[in-house]
Amino acid sequence: MPRFGIAVVLVTLGFAQAGMRAASAKASAPEAASAKASAPEAAQDGVTPTSPKCPSISTAVSSAAPKRASAQGPAGDRESGKAIWALGNTSCRNCHGGDAEGAFAPTLAGQKFPFDAVKNQIRKPCGIMPAFIPSQLTDQEVADLVAYWNSLPAPAKPAAWRTPLPAGAAPGQLLAIQLIGCAQCHGATLDTPRHGLAQVNGDWEWFKHQVYEHQTAIRGHWAQLDPSLPQVTPGPAGPPGRNRVRMGNYERKQLPEPVLRQIFDWAADLGYLPPLAAEAMAGAQANAYTVKVINAGVKNKGIAAEGVNVSVILPASANVVSTTGTGYQGTQPLDNMSKVAVWRLPRLGPTEQEMLTITLSAPAPDLHGTIRWAKPEVKADQVVLFALRRGGRGAQASN
Numbered sequence: 001m002p003r004f005g006i007a008v009v010l011v012t013l014g015f016a017q018a019g020m021r022a023a024s025a026k027a028s029a030p031e032a033a034s035a036k037a038s039a040p041e042a043a044q045d046g047v048t049p050t051s052p053k054c055p056s057i058s059t060a061v062s063s064a065a066p067k068r069a070s071a072q073g074p075a076g077d078r079e080s081g082k083a084i085w086a087l088g089n090t091s092c093r094n095c096h097g098g099d100a101e102g103a104f105a106p107t108l109a110g111q112k113f114p115f116d117a118v119k120n121q122i123r124k125p126c127g128i129m130p131a132f133i134p135s136q137l138t139d140q141e142v143a144d145l146v147a148y149w150n151s152l153p154a155p156a157k158p159a160a161w162r163t164p165l166p167a168g169a170a171p172g173q174l175l176a177i178q179l180i181g182c183a184q185c186h187g188a189t190l191d192t193p194r195h196g197l198a199q200v201n202g203d204w205e206w207f208k209h210q211v212y213e214h215q216t217a218i219r220g221h222w223a224q225l226d227p228s229l230p231q232v233t234p235g236p237a238g239p240p241g242r243n244r245v246r247m248g249n250y251e252r253k254q255l256p257e258p259v260l261r262q263i264f265d266w267a268a269d270l271g272y273l274p275p276l277a278a279e280a281m282a283g284a285q286a287n288a289y290t291v292k293v294i295n296a297g298v299k300n301k302g303i304a305a306e307g308v309n310v311s312v313i314l315p316a317s318a319n320v321v322s323t324t325g326t327g328y329q330g331t332q333p334l335d336n337m338s339k340v341a342v343w344r345l346p347r348l349g350p351t352e353q354e355m356l357t358i359t360l361s362a363p364a365p366d367l368h369g370t371i372r373w374a375k376p377e378v379k380a381d382q383v384v385l386f387a388l389r390r391g392g393r394g395a396q397a398s399n
């Protein structure tokens with residue numbers, strides 16, 4: 001076989017197979033959906049959706065020319081690879097397992113993959129994996145990852161899926177979780193993409209653009225967001241200066257528009273999620289707290305939330321001394337032990353903020369609360385939780 005034979009074979013296979021998989025997904029997405037839905041065991045942990053059309057690159061390569069392939073590419077450093085994997089900017093782990101042991105996607109640990117086959121899968125994936133470009137993961141970083149995986153023992157079994165398929169999933173959800181895998185990164189109800197939709201009141205065109213031209217579309221989206229507002233959709237990742245986009249690129253031939261449309265229709269039907277957030281902080285006075293409630297949408301574009309209820313859960317031993325802010329409703333019992341202080345804001349439009357304050361009779365080091373809203377109605381993710389900030393921004397936005 002000529003020197004670049006393996007790469008050529010893999011590229012050819014990759015295109016042909018991606019096309020076949022796409023074609024069959026297109027033709028049979030609803031049938032596949034109902035077939036899989038009626039056999040929920042198929043989605044159980046440890047079962048990967050690897051297409052038979054995409055044989056493992058280890059099989060493809062070892063049967064072809066095992067020695068030559070591993071000589072190609074930059075020398076990898078396993079410690080750097082471990083760090084890249086752990087940092088998770090490209091979220092490979094969401095599909096391939098926290099320790100590369102496999103989950104939704106195949107096992108990478110201990111497979112002795114050669115660099116060129118891995119690089120090929122990353123840049124021009126076979127199957128439903130999105131492609132990652134060099135600004136997201138450089139060739140050197142790919143080599144480091146390969147060195148890291150190859151230094152690991154082959155795992156006994158794959159990990160549980162990050163986002164398992166719930167019983168009775170609608171066809172759109174089944175596509176998102178099991179067949180395409182968006183939900184392995186975005187969670188079972190695609191909450192951050194639904195936040196993104198609400199931030200700009202996006203439509204199908206917007207959504208499609210975010211998926212098929214993600215690298216440019218997301219930068220356009222980020223450019224419209226006010227950086228002083230809390231992040232409700234993940235921002236660029238990586239060390240300063242890298243400013244990376246994390247989600248890979250999808251092509252229409254691997255993810256045909258009618259399939260993506262089903263995912264969009266299902267997500268839109270769950271409801272555009274108003275990008276509400278609250279920052280709770282200890283005030284200047286003893287036992288005084290402030291809660292800043294924000295709609296992080298884009299001005300003149302994003303959707304407003306109406307009938308916004310902000311509840312602060314009070315410690316059992318504390319009473320309300322005083323409050324400020326729009327629409328204070330007094331306290332209401334939460335259960336036998338505790339009460340909540342409630343504000344009702346008639347409307348919170350994009351970029352609007354409301355500052356609420358509360359002074360208690362006793363300290364509340366674990367002060368926390370919830371935001372709910374009446375409109376727009378949503379079928380999932382109806383509550384935003386917030387807690388007192390303790391130095392730093394708290395947990396990073398999940399993706």
Ligand code: HEC
Pocket residue numbers: 049050051052054055056057058090091092093094095096104105106107108113118121122126127128129130132137145180181182184
């Ligand atoms: C959305 C889930 C998903 C993400 C994210 C993802 N992959 Fe994959 N990956 C897959 C699937 C699924 C396959 C198997 C190909 C198929 O049948 O679709 C695969 C295959 C592979 C393979 C080939 C494995 C084999 O046995 O042939 C490698 C290598 C790989 N991925 C590396 C990566 C790296 C590196 C990243 C991050 C930059 C990544 N993947 C991100 C889903 C994912």
Ligand code: HEC
Pocket residue numbers: 090091092094130180181182183184185186192193194196197207210211218233234235236237244245246247248250255263399
């Ligand atoms: C590897 C993990 C991963 C997968 C798989 C993935 N996404 Fe994303 N997606 C992200 C991240 C992270 C962002 C935030 C922007 C960025 O850094 O790329 C994002 C951004 C988006 C956005 C823009 C709004 C926002 O949330 O910022 C949309 C819309 C979106 N994704 C939809 C999808 C759909 C639909 C699929 C499946 C076809 C999908 N994503 C698959 C990780 C992923």
